[in-house]
Amino acid sequence: MRGFAMFRGAAVFLALAANIAFRTDVTTAGHVLNPSGRPLGGAVPVTVWIVKKEDGVPIREPSTVPGLLTDANKILWQSGLVLVQSGQCRLLNNTNWLHHTDVLNPANTNLAAMLDTTNSMGNAVELYFVETLDGTDVAGVCWPKGIAIAAIGDGHTLAHEVMHDCGLEDIYTVEDPDAPDPNPVSGPVSEERIPADWGGGYYPPGLTQRELITRLLMRGGGFGPEPSLSGSIYLPRGTVYGWRYAEGDSVRTLGNVGVGLSAIRRNPGSY
Amino acid sequence: MTLRIHRIYGFIRLLLLSLMFPWGGLCGGREEVLAKGWTLDLLIERFNQYQGKAITYDLKHPSSKNWGGDVPYFGMLLNNIEKLGDRAALPFLEEKSLMTNAPGPLRAHAAKIYASLATGEECAALLPEILKIDNQTVWTAGWRSSVLSVYLNKIDDAIAKNELSDETVNLFVGKLLAHTQSLSVPRVADGDMIDRFLIQHCAGYATSQQRLAMWTEYLDELGDESWDEELREKFTPIAESIEAIPPRKRTDLRKRFPDLPPLPDDAPAGGCMKIAIAATMGFVAVVAAWLALRRRKARKAA
Numbered sequence: 001m002r003g004f005a006m007f008r009g010a011a012v013f014l015a016l017a018a019n020i021a022f023r024t025d026v027t028t029a030g031h032v033l034n035p036s037g038r039p040l041g042g043a044v045p046v047t048v049w050i051v052k053k054e055d056g057v058p059i060r061e062p063s064t065v066p067g068l069l070t071d072a073n074k075i076l077w078q079s080g081l082v083l084v085q086s087g088q089c090r091l092l093n094n095t096n097w098l099h100h101t102d103v104l105n106p107a108n109t110n111l112a113a114m115l116d117t118t119n120s121m122g123n124a125v126e127l128y129f130v131e132t133l134d135g136t137d138v139a140g141v142c143w144p145k146g147i148a149i150a151a152i153g154d155g156h157t158l159a160h161e162v163m164h165d166c167g168l169e170d171i172y173t174v175e176d177p178d179a180p181d182p183n184p185v186s187g188p189v190s191e192e193r194i195p196a197d198w199g200g201g202y203y204p205p206g207l208t209q210r211e212l213i214t215r216l217l218m219r220g221g222g223f224g225p226e227p228s229l230s231g232s233i234y235l236p237r238g239t240v241y242g243w244r245y246a247e248g249d250s251v252r253t254l255g256n257v258g259v260g261l262s263a264i265r266r267n268p269g270s271y
Numbered sequence: 272m273t274l275r276i277h278r279i280y281g282f283i284r285l286l287l288l289s290l291m292f293p294w295g296g297l298c299g300g301r302e303e304v305l306a307k308g309w310t311l312d313l314l315i316e317r318f319n320q321y322q323g324k325a326i327t328y329d330l331k332h333p334s335s336k337n338w339g340g341d342v343p344y345f346g347m348l349l350n351n352i353e354k355l356g357d358r359a360a361l362p363f364l365e366e367k368s369l370m371t372n373a374p375g376p377l378r379a380h381a382a383k384i385y386a387s388l389a390t391g392e393e394c395a396a397l398l399p400e401i402l403k404i405d406n407q408t409v410w411t412a413g414w415r416s417s418v419l420s421v422y423l424n425k426i427d428d429a430i431a432k433n434e435l436s437d438e439t440v441n442l443f444v445g446k447l448l449a450h451t452q453s454l455s456v457p458r459v460a461d462g463d464m465i466d467r468f469l470i471q472h473c474a475g476y477a478t479s480q481q482r483l484a485m486w487t488e489y490l491d492e493l494g495d496e497s498w499d500e501e502l503r504e505k506f507t508p509i510a511e512s513i514e515a516i517p518p519r520k521r522t523d524l525r526k527r528f529p530d531l532p533p534l535p536d537d538a539p540a541g542g543c544m545k546i547a548i549a550a551t552m553g554f555v556a557v558v559a560a561w562l563a564l565r566r567r568k569a570r571k572a573a
Contacts, residue, residue: 135350179307
């Protein structure tokens with residue numbers, strides 16, 4: 001889902017000299033991207049909060065959280081990040097926080113109240129498990145105050161939201177998935193459409209831009225006939241041409257989108 | 272004054288606009304969906320067309336339980352079906368509500384939209400089927416916690432408005448009671464809501480042996496996690512209040528609902544008979560042996 005771009009920029013940004021092993025080649029099915037963007041800072045502490053349902057049982061089984069972090073880490077290695085759970089899962093006793101609506105609205109006081117349960121001052125990612133975010137429309141959402149994951153969210157959702165926290169944008173294959181004619185990105189992959197990644201490897205003849213977008217971690221919102229969203233895991237080096245929401249805009253426009261390592265602005269962390 | 276007149280005109284205009292659309296166009300969103308070119312048939316076709324791909328993804332990736340992250344797309348199709356407000360969607364929604372290989376949240380979404388379009392009677396028919404799904408653990412059954420409250424409220428309203436016949440209510444109550452007595456169900460997730468409904472709509476339930484059996488089972492199922500402890504504290508007084516009633520005064524609902532399973536405290540009927548027969552046979556054998564011994568002694572004496 002489209003990340004909530006209300007970050008507190010410079011203060012959070014850490015120029016990182018990563019001492020960790022950082023793989024420089026990302027092999028996708030059919031071509032190679034060479035991400036040599038800015039490596040991030042290794043281990044990222046994650047504090048976990050789970051909202052309890054009306055019957056008193058947590059909305060997500062606490063013992064499954066380490067597995068979810070492992071799944072996210074299998075994707076996040078490309079950015080040099082490793083999520084590490086900090087402390088036990090904490091339970092939230094407020095059923096008003098099970099279901100959130102209007103989750104992209106910065107004036108959403110209910111979501112803000114939940115995310116204000118604690119303030120990690122940017123030193124940890126605060127992860128909140130809830131039942132729904134805008135019904136079944138949203139699997140996860142990233143606010144400066146923390147990341148909320150719905151019951152339909154998984155490790156892929158978490159990895160995607162963490163990269164939003166680093167400053168990356170969503171990219172879409174279609175203009176409007178809620179229309180029988182969704183108006184997909186047309187045409188083949190070309191140098192202007194992936195300027196920083198062109199020449200990084202072999203691209204199968206006839207590979208379309210739309211197909212390429214379906215491989216990207218920052219692909220937002222699945223679309224029926226396309227490959228499943230969970231299979232979209234790659235971080236390119238630079239921008240990629242596709243549908244995007246311009247800052248503060250509610251309609252999608254075509255353009256080069258910051259979905260790669262070059263778009264990383266800061267280490268993930270919540271406030 | 273002018274402002275007031277404008278407000279009245281505005282209100283009339285709003286009223287007329289709302290009457291233009293058969294489903295209350297101001298709030299339903301039906302027109303919006305139709306304007307995008309969707310029809311109910313097309314929405315159903317798209318759902319069925321792409322669900323195969325999503326199910327295949329889950330089968331190939333056993334850890335995935337969310338159709339490869341594509342739930343929002345299918346949720347969007349369901350939202351549009353809800354906005355169309357067409358009761359012809361009920362069979363499709365029923366099928367998706369009971370679809371065991373669909374992610375729980377998507378199934379719950381379909382079930383809630385079904386409830387929004389269906390009558391109380393139709394909800395009373397579907398809910399017992401919903402309660403049979405994902406009964407393995409308290410976690411797998413979690414998907415239906417919000418569904419259950421929607422259905423029970425809908426049925427409750429229908430009863431209050433006399434829209435359900437006594438026969439329908441009785442049948443539904445019987446199925447709900449059977450659910451509470453089923454050993455395969457992690458009932459802690461549903462119990463409180465069902466308990467409150469049955470107290471209201473099933474005479475004698477509040478002091479019944481079945482209610483005690485249900486709560487005893489609930490409390491036995493709880494583990495030692497922090498939330499289990501809270502649940503134990505919350506529900507133990509209910510079990511204690513029924514235990515305080517002398518056993519003879521507790522209602523046995525099997526007289527009204529003969530299909531209910533035996534209670535845990537029941538001595539097995541077959542077992543009693545066997546004990547009685549064994550005791551009789553034993554007694555006969557002892558008497559026979561005693562007679563035989565007496566005869567032998569009498570012969571020796573002769």
